Amino acid sequence: MEKFLDYIVKAGSLDRRVIFLVIALVVILPLFFPLGLPIRPTNSSQDVYNAVEKLKAGDKALVSFEYGPSTKPEIHPMSVALLRHLFQKDVKVYITCLWPDGQFMAMEALQQVAVNQYDKEYGVDYVLLGYRPGAEAVIKGLVSNIRKVFTVDARGNFLDDIPMMKDVNQVADFDYLFSSSAGYPGTVEWVQYAADPTGVTMSTGTTSIQVNEVMPYVQSGQIVGILGGMPGAAEYESLIGQPGIGTSGMDAQSVAHLVIVAFIIFGNISFFVERRRAKKY
Amino acid sequence: MFFKRQLPIAIAATIGFLTLFGWFVDEPVIKSFVDDDATQWFDILASFAMFLGALNLLKMQALKVVKQQKGWPYAALAIAGFMFSFTAGFILLGSYNVEISQYDDPAKVATVLAAEINLDQKSAENILIAMPEGDTYLIETPYFTKKGADKVVAEINAAGGMANMRATEWGSHISTRGSLFNWMFRFIFTPLSATMFALLAFFVASASFRAFKIRNFEATLLLISGIIIMLGRVPIGGHISAWFILYIVVLALGAGVNSYWKDRTYTLVAVVGGLLMVTIAGFIMGWPVDQPAIFYLPVLQDWIYNNPNVAGARAIMIGIGLGIFATSIRYILGIEKSYIGE
Numbered sequence: 001m002e003k004f005l006d007y008i009v010k011a012g013s014l015d016r017r018v019i020f021l022v023i024a025l026v027v028i029l030p031l032f033f034p035l036g037l038p039i040r041p042t043n044s045s046q047d048v049y050n051a052v053e054k055l056k057a058g059d060k061a062l063v064s065f066e067y068g069p070s071t072k073p074e075i076h077p078m079s080v081a082l083l084r085h086l087f088q089k090d091v092k093v094y095i096t097c098l099w100p101d102g103q104f105m106a107m108e109a110l111q112q113v114a115v116n117q118y119d120k121e122y123g124v125d126y127v128l129l130g131y132r133p134g135a136e137a138v139i140k141g142l143v144s145n146i147r148k149v150f151t152v153d154a155r156g157n158f159l160d161d162i163p164m165m166k167d168v169n170q171v172a173d174f175d176y177l178f179s180s181s182a183g184y185p186g187t188v189e190w191v192q193y194a195a196d197p198t199g200v201t202m203s204t205g206t207t208s209i210q211v212n213e214v215m216p217y218v219q220s221g222q223i224v225g226i227l228g229g230m231p232g233a234a235e236y237e238s239l240i241g242q243p244g245i246g247t248s249g250m251d252a253q254s255v256a257h258l259v260i261v262a263f264i265i266f267g268n269i270s271f272f273v274e275r276r277r278a279k280k281y
Numbered sequence: 282m283f284f285k286r287q288l289p290i291a292i293a294a295t296i297g298f299l300t301l302f303g304w305f306v307d308e309p310v311i312k313s314f315v316d317d318d319a320t321q322w323f324d325i326l327a328s329f330a331m332f333l334g335a336l337n338l339l340k341m342q343a344l345k346v347v348k349q350q351k352g353w354p355y356a357a358l359a360i361a362g363f364m365f366s367f368t369a370g371f372i373l374l375g376s377y378n379v380e381i382s383q384y385d386d387p388a389k390v391a392t393v394l395a396a397e398i399n400l401d402q403k404s405a406e407n408i409l410i411a412m413p414e415g416d417t418y419l420i421e422t423p424y425f426t427k428k429g430a431d432k433v434v435a436e437i438n439a440a441g442g443m444a445n446m447r448a449t450e451w452g453s454h455i456s457t458r459g460s461l462f463n464w465m466f467r468f469i470f471t472p473l474s475a476t477m478f479a480l481l482a483f484f485v486a487s488a489s490f491r492a493f494k495i496r497n498f499e500a501t502l503l504l505i506s507g508i509i510i511m512l513g514r515v516p517i518g519g520h521i522s523a524w525f526i527l528y529i530v531v532l533a534l535g536a537g538v539n540s541y542w543k544d545r546t547y548t549l550v551a552v553v554g555g556l557l558m559v560t561i562a563g564f565i566m567g568w569p570v571d572q573p574a575i576f577y578l579p580v581l582q583d584w585i586y587n588n589p590n591v592a593g594a595r596a597i598m599i600g601i602g603l604g605i606f607a608t609s610i611r612y613i614l615g616i617e618k619s620y621i622g623e
Contacts, residue, residue: 019487040579
């Protein structure tokens with residue numbers, strides 16, 4: 001028994017490279033050999049889906065991209081899934097970016113969904129307004145007058161020359177607002193400066209860690225639903241019936257979480273054995 | 282002194298008061314200033330701030346290199362990276378397209394086209410044949426240099442076709458797929474940035490193993506809620522039966538009874554009695570995975586998110602709000618002068 005306890009204490013100071021190796025394996029293996037775990041949509045994801053379902057063909061949705069390559073695995077799948085849902089319903093999509101790298105994320109998502117999948121026409125079905133520095137000031141400017149913030153879109157076309165920009169002058173002209181956000185400026189600023197003052201229905205998709213910060217707005221009804229991290233993306237993909245990167249990533253995330261929990265439990269067992277021995281001697 | 286001290290304070294106070302009044306006074310001139318002009322000023326200032334930030338980065342890193350401080354090769358690399366992206370974004374256009382408008386012999390032009398768009402000879406020929414008369418065919422992937430595009434134009438013209446080079450408009454070259462800047466973003470910045478963030482998974486696992494210990498009541502609470510969130514948030518959590526959690530709760534209860542009374546009989550009664558009760562209840566209810574709901578991980582996770590978490594988040598938000606309000610008032614009244622270096 002003592003020998004076994006010795007082994008447990010020794011394992012408590014496991015080399016971190018072993019931990020890294022185990023994590024690498026449990027993340028990589030499920031990507032190659034999917035477990036196919038069923039996805040259960042949460043109420044907050046269902047709320048986002050219902051809000052988009054209420055939109056009619058020709059309605060206008062403003063989607064803001066506030067994330068970069070670092071948080072792409074978490075947020076990009078939900079942006080893609082949301083765009084799929086919007087284009088499926090023939091909603092007109094207007095895209096802004098509060099982060100400079102958000103513009104590249106938006107371009108990639110649009111190429112994948114609007115161009116390759118739904119064959120939508122630029123300027124008629126969707127428009128990429130692009131990035132402007134200024135965070136909250138940009139949002140406030142959009143609420144007041146879009147043309148004072150953007151005179152041209154990301155492709156250099158004048159806003160007045162874009163067919164779908166006709167009669168679109170401020171945030172209040174939109175029927176729906178979605179913020180794909182990984183931090184500041186992002187969801188919180190959109191609620192405070194755009195959705196709340198104008199009363200436009202707003203939903204959001206954030207990183208898992210941001211859900212805590214945004215949840216009070218969801219509970220108060222200022223935000224209609226939230227997609228939280230990769231699980232939120234997977235849930236949305238299952239709701240629209242188009243599994244994507246989010247769904248395939250959930251197996252890896254599930255197993256990785258399980259292994260981290262196992263590490264925590266094992267670390268605690270080792271800690272208790274060591275503490276008991278220290279008390280004894 | 283006036284220009285360095287009094288004037289900036291006066292400007293901050295005046296603009297601060299005007300902005301504040303914009304929310305409370307229904308005066309169109311003030312409202313227009315707050316909603317339109319002030320935000321535009323801010324946008325312009327933010328653009329300059331980015332410029333200043335870039336200069337500051339260069340200055341700091343250059344000083345590190347010049348003084349050969351610790352880690353100076355990384356600073357040199359940062360400067361090189363900055364210079365490369367600056368050149369790709371501001372100096373080199375890095376996006377030239379080739380457009381084919383006419384051809385005499387499709388087979389000859391297709392030989393050049395096939396090599397450029399990575400297609401076989403037949404497919405390239407079909408593209409040219411399908412091109413309506415008077416229309417043009419644009420090679421979608423742009424060339425980084427004008428020289429590269431000109432070379433292809435010359436090859437097509439030599440093969441009996443007619444092609445011309447078209448440079449992407451300045452500004453939109455950043456977002457043009459395949460341009461030098463775009464290439465840099467997709468193939469250098471994106472993988473580097475994603476790699477840095479992905480490292481977190483490894484460090485979180487290692488740190489949890491070493492530091493997440495049951496040392497006291499607060500740490501135990503944090504650990505249990507952390508485990509519930511981690512498992513309840515992912516699909517695998519939905520497969521862990523509520524009865525399994527209930528059994529763990531009974532065992533934890535036994536541990537509590539043991540540490541409180543330090544009597545083996547009490548502990549045995551608590552554990553065996555608890556296990557029996559759970560088993561009997563399980564047989565009666567038919568062992569549904571998600572019942573009793575309060576022990577089902579996804580439900581527990583939802584409860585933690587929506588109750589203790591929101592309560593904490595609200596308290597923090599109210600605190601931050603009050604802090605912002607107090608600081609803003611200090612700025613407006615000229616009490617806070619850190620922005621002028623005091």
